[in-house]
Amino acid sequence: MAESRRFKLYSKLPVWLQNVSCSIAGLKMRRERFGPTFRKFLASLQESEWWSLAELKNYQDERLRFVIAYAYKNVPFYREVMDERKLIPADIRTAEDLPKLPILTKNILRDRAADLISRAIPPKKMTIGHTGGTTGKSLTLYYDKDSIPMFWAAGWRQRMRFGLALNDEYAGFAGRNVVPLNVMAPPFWRRNLPLHQTYISCHHMTQKNMPILARYLQKRKITYYVGYPSVIYLFSQYLIETGQQLPHPPKVIYNVAETLLPHQRRSMQEAFGPDCHITDQYGASEYVVNISACQMDRFHVDMEYGVSEFVPLVNMPSNVRRIVGTGLWNLAMPLIRYDIGDIATLPEDPSEECSCGRKLPMVDKIDGRIESYIITPDGRQAGRLDFLFKDSPGIEEAQLIQSELKSVTIKIVKNDKYHAKDEEKLLADLKTYLGPVIRFDLEYVDEIPRTANGKFRQIVSTLFKDQQALD
């Protein structure tokens, strides 16, 4: 049944039947994600995270050789690409040989999807997924049955670093349409019992509904939260502003899918107390890379999961890199040297070791989407501009949009604390920070639209559109 038709039927069900329906879907997810293969992968990952770098590298290269040979034999796109370059699998022995192959862009993945699918796996045995499409276009992806538990095992290795267990209750704050958009009355959440999940609809987290959500979460004993930091932040801010505390605050906040900004982390810490551990994860539905924080709040690249290359960018400090990933587990659609379109900052000192003891390579921070930068006419690329707004209590939310080099529009959602002097200060700060050449247009709006799956983007730039295809 088509997804849209299924959702239409779901929307018409009473709430209790929607809960049943979520739980039935949860049973399928539990089977797909958390079966015996998951347990095998998780045990192996929990062991290998303590290996030496040489051991990790050997393991990674061995798995890479397997994937390359598999792709050459079974995936028409890779047979073509390697034949054209007169390469055979034996030419790619280690991760250092990967640059012999071209970078796979999102556009190529979209155009050549049919040729990127393995001929050795019957279509019936594949699971179809879609990327969120933060840039507006969604991609269709194919997964084999082992790659799904591997994805979850990598995620769970991180959760277990913070003492979480599979059957802990959690609340999900993200963009799935579990509560139909036209629903105006509570509950604005649905239960998925097999996964121990309460799914909170971020589309319904408005100022009007926040007291209802807070009352509900006051009553529940939920071990941890998972979700977009911008959404969990809305809730933590609400608690702070109304002077409320939860009798059972979450032990861990597991932030995913967006860059966790410093002011969001501070707000969560204040709202949920000093014992709550706030952590951050970076992954991709293309299954090519996973970067996870340890208890020291440092990011480690999960080498057993994929080969991550950090490719230098033009006009950027040498440790600011674009993330290119090769997945080591999804044979249904092997993606080799896939350009995710995200940027990471590597540590200044590459020999730095983490005090947690893991030798998995470190990343200083994930800067997010390449479209999430403002480029200044003097060639600087500025990301993370939240500091420009954080001292203005009159600004609820702001988004910067750059479609031309010398012009930036700032959309602002203001409240009654906003005064003319805030506008002056903001314009002055923008000029100081981004330079006098750019023209800034302020636009006051009632709300800032989210992406199709509910993500908030602070910076939207269309200037990078063409750079994405560069090697």
Ligand SMILES: [Zn+2]
């Ligand atoms: Zn560490």
